[in-house]
Amino acid sequence: MVALVEGRPPAADRDRLDGARPPRARRRPAAWWALTPFAVYVLLFLAVPCVVALGTGFVTGDGRPSLSALAALGEPLVLRAFGSSALVSGITAVVGAVVGAVVCWGLTALRSDGLVRSLVDSAASVLAQFGGVMLAFAFTATIGIQGVVTQLLLTRLGVDVFAGGVWFYQVPGLLLPYVYFQVPLMVITFMPAVTGLKPQWQEAVATLGGTRREHLLRVVVPVLAPAFVGSVLLLFANAFSSYATAAALISQGAQIVPLQIRAALVSETVLGRENVAGVLALGMVVVMVVLMTLYSLLQRRTERWQR
Amino acid sequence: MTRRRGAPGTALRKAVLAVVGAVFAVPIAAMVAFSLRSADGTGHDLGHWTALAAPENERAYRSLVEGVTNSLVLAAVTAVLVLVLLVPTMVVVHLRYPALVRPLEFVCLVPVTVPAIVLVVGLAPVYSVVSRVAGSGAWTLALAYGVTVLPYAHRAVQADLAATDLRTLTEAARTLGSGGVATLLHVVVPSLRRGLLAAAFITVAVVLGEYTIASLLNRVTLQTSLVQVSRSDPFAAVILALLALLLAFLLLAVVGRVGSAGAGRPVLPGRDVAATAPAPARKALS
Numbered sequence: 216m217v218a219l220v221e222g223r224p225p226a227a228d229r230d231r232l233d234g235a236r237p238p239r240a241r242r243r244p245a246a247w248w249a250l251t252p253f254a255v256y257v258l259l260f261l262a263v264p265c266v267v268a269l270g271t272g273f274v275t276g277d278g279r280p281s282l283s284a285l286a287a288l289g290e291p292l293v294l295r296a297f298g299s300s301a302l303v304s305g306i307t308a309v310v311g312a313v314v315g316a317v318v319c320w321g322l323t324a325l326r327s328d329g330l331v332r333s334l335v336d337s338a339a340s341v342l343a344q345f346g347g348v349m350l351a352f353a354f355t356a357t358i359g360i361q362g363v364v365t366q367l368l369l370t371r372l373g374v375d376v377f378a379g380g381v382w383f384y385q386v387p388g389l390l391l392p393y394v395y396f397q398v399p400l401m402v403i404t405f406m407p408a409v410t411g412l413k414p415q416w417q418e419a420v421a422t423l424g425g426t427r428r429e430h431l432l433r434v435v436v437p438v439l440a441p442a443f444v445g446s447v448l449l450l451f452a453n454a455f456s457s458y459a460t461a462a463a464l465i466s467q468g469a470q471i472v473p474l475q476i477r478a479a480l481v482s483e484t485v486l487g488r489e490n491v492a493g494v495l496a497l498g499m500v501v502v503m504v505v506l507m508t509l510y511s512l513l514q515r516r517t518e519r520w521q522r
Numbered sequence: 523m524t525r526r527r528g529a530p531g532t533a534l535r536k537a538v539l540a541v542v543g544a545v546f547a548v549p550i551a552a553m554v555a556f557s558l559r560s561a562d563g564t565g566h567d568l569g570h571w572t573a574l575a576a577p578e579n580e581r582a583y584r585s586l587v588e589g590v591t592n593s594l595v596l597a598a599v600t601a602v603l604v605l606v607l608l609v610p611t612m613v614v615v616h617l618r619y620p621a622l623v624r625p626l627e628f629v630c631l632v633p634v635t636v637p638a639i640v641l642v643v644g645l646a647p648v649y650s651v652v653s654r655v656a657g658s659g660a661w662t663l664a665l666a667y668g669v670t671v672l673p674y675a676h677r678a679v680q681a682d683l684a685a686t687d688l689r690t691l692t693e694a695a696r697t698l699g700s701g702g703v704a705t706l707l708h709v710v711v712p713s714l715r716r717g718l719l720a721a722a723f724i725t726v727a728v729v730l731g732e733y734t735i736a737s738l739l740n741r742v743t744l745q746t747s748l749v750q751v752s753r754s755d756p757f758a759a760v761i762l763a764l765l766a767l768l769l770a771f772l773l774l775a776v777v778g779r780v781g782s783a784g785a786g787r788p789v790l791p792g793r794d795v796a797a798t799a800p801a802p803a804r805k806a807l808s
Contacts, residue, residue, distance in 0.1 A: 246614050246619075249610055249611065249614040252607055253607045253608060256665075256668070260665050260668065260669045261629070261632060261641075261669045263648055264645045265632070265636055267647055268636075268644030268645075269644075271643075314542065317538060317542070318542050320535060320538070321542070322535075323535065324539070325536075325539075333779060334775060334778075337771055337775040337777070337778050338771060340727075341774055344674075344728070345727050345728060345730070345731035345767075345770045347731050347733050348731075348733045348745045348749055348763070349745075349748075349763035349766060349767050352752060352759055353550065353552065353553050353760075353763070354549055355752075355760075356552045356555075357548060357549045357552035363552040363555045363556050364552060395546070395549065398546070456637030456638075456639060456640075457637075458637070458638065458639040458733075459733035459734055459745070462737065462749075463749050463752075473639045476639055476643065477639075477738065480642070480643065492643045493643055496639075496640040496643045496644075499639070499640055500635070500636060503636070503637065503640075504635055507634065507635045
């Protein structure tokens with residue numbers, strides 16, 4: 216981060232481009248001291264934790280640099296956890312993206328500054344970003360063993376949801392709660408792209424003798440495609456890194472990566488393998504960095520149509 | 523092609539919304555129905571709701587009270603932290619160091635790529651130092667939370683910053699002889715009040731919902747105590763989760779309304795009115 220800050224062009228160049236008067240900068244006292252509290256804070260509570268978390272994978276227990284801890288990433292149990300994480304994230308990202316895109320299309324029927332629309336936005340924000348543990352409770356109350364829907368199906372229709380075993384407190388049980396927060400996140404991320412579609416484009420197509428179908432295939436789909444793919448990546452990253460819902464649902468075992476980090480953190484002194492949490496964190500960040508880089512590249516393409 | 527533009531499928535689109543909305547209401551409705559189950563399991567009553575307030579259960583819910591208290595303290599401290607540390611920095615960078623705008627945004631978005639579950643691995647050693655220096659009071663967790671809310675708070679303030687001609691306003695204040703602090707309090711803060719309010723409310727919503735860091739650092743907050751209570755008394759946990767979701771929804775609804783009310787405010791000539799669009803955390807946040 217620090218390197219990136221220093222690597223930027225000098226402030227004066229941008230200032231002039233911005234339309235500001237260069238002499239002003241000379242008249243006024245330096246304001247850099249105003250930036251130090253934040254810089255120190257970010258250094259201590261963002262940079263240091265990042266370095267510690269990712270760096271412990273490269274040292275042995277007694278502090279010597281080594282790559283041996285990284286071997287933990289190749290263990291079958293860890294590989295299986297990454298596989299399960301990817302599977303859950305992949306399924307919920309695709310389902311969430313498709314359903315979310317349909318909801319976005321539906322939302323275009325509402326006034327963008329209306330009350331309903333802003334309530335939908337608020338609800339989407341809550342479910343997408345702040346649900347965590349509470350969504351786990353919501354689904355336990357719905358399709359847990361004692362859940363309302365489970366019991367309704369059992370007593371009214373005689374259908375036992377858990378006839379083939381209680382899958383709800385295992386990895387498959389994550390799918391429904393995850394889709395429940397993925398769809399709102401899709402609505403939040405994809406909606407700007409959908410509202411960026413100009414009605415004039417459709418008129419232009421019609422003027423040129425095109426059909427609605429041609430407008431859809433030649434204009435709407437190409438314009439929305441990068442946004443859609445980007446959103447899928449973001450949803451994948453979101454599910455991949457989400458911990459609270461899984462932790463509240465699955466109290467035993469470590470079937471996905473975040474839960475493996477929990478297990479490693481809780482038991483590290485017992486096993487004498489101090490670095491496992493750090494190595495897992497490293498593996499996770501590598502995945503996240505790849506996903507978020509691709510996302511921001513696609514986002515840049517998307518924003519071209521939103522001005 | 524025979525239908526007019528604007529009309530096609532409006533009813534269909536609304537129907538789709540209604541169906542998805544109904545499906546998404548099921549878990550929430552199930553929480554309500556679950557919490558209304560009577561103690562003997564045969565019917566429905568308000569027993570579990572009244573039990574929460576009953577004095578004889580005070581002991582059972584003591585950890586919940588502690589968790590709620592801690593979370594409220596944390597929400598307040600984190601909001602103050604964001605307003606005192608992040609906002610002045612953003613304003614100074616915006617006015618004096620335009621070259622740092624992108625790097626600052628990059629720093630504020632790092633917590634998106636480095637999720638809480640990764641951050642907590644590195645925070646554990648940091649907190650062993652923090653508790654030696656500042657004690658192990660509940661509020662210290664706010665230092666970590668301040669980082670996790672950076673992406674949300676940055677976005678909220680940035681939206682307002684982009685829509686306000688702060689440069690002209692502060693120049694005017696300086697021309698009229700106002701000092702730095704007076705300008706900050708009487709010009710910058712009132713101009714950015716929507717963004718500041720949005721940032722504070724989103725911060726509160728994030729802090730009240732945070733579980734990962736609190737649980738792995740063994741702190742007692744609303745969410746960790748909910749998980750603990752849910753093992754012995756799932757009804758109390760579901761009721762409180764419902765209330766917490768409702769509170770977060772109300773906070774964000776206020777943010778949304780405040781943001782969209784922005785179109786009616788006086789905007790300096792030459793500025794894009796549409797840029798006052800709602801400021802709530804809009805994307806890229808997990």
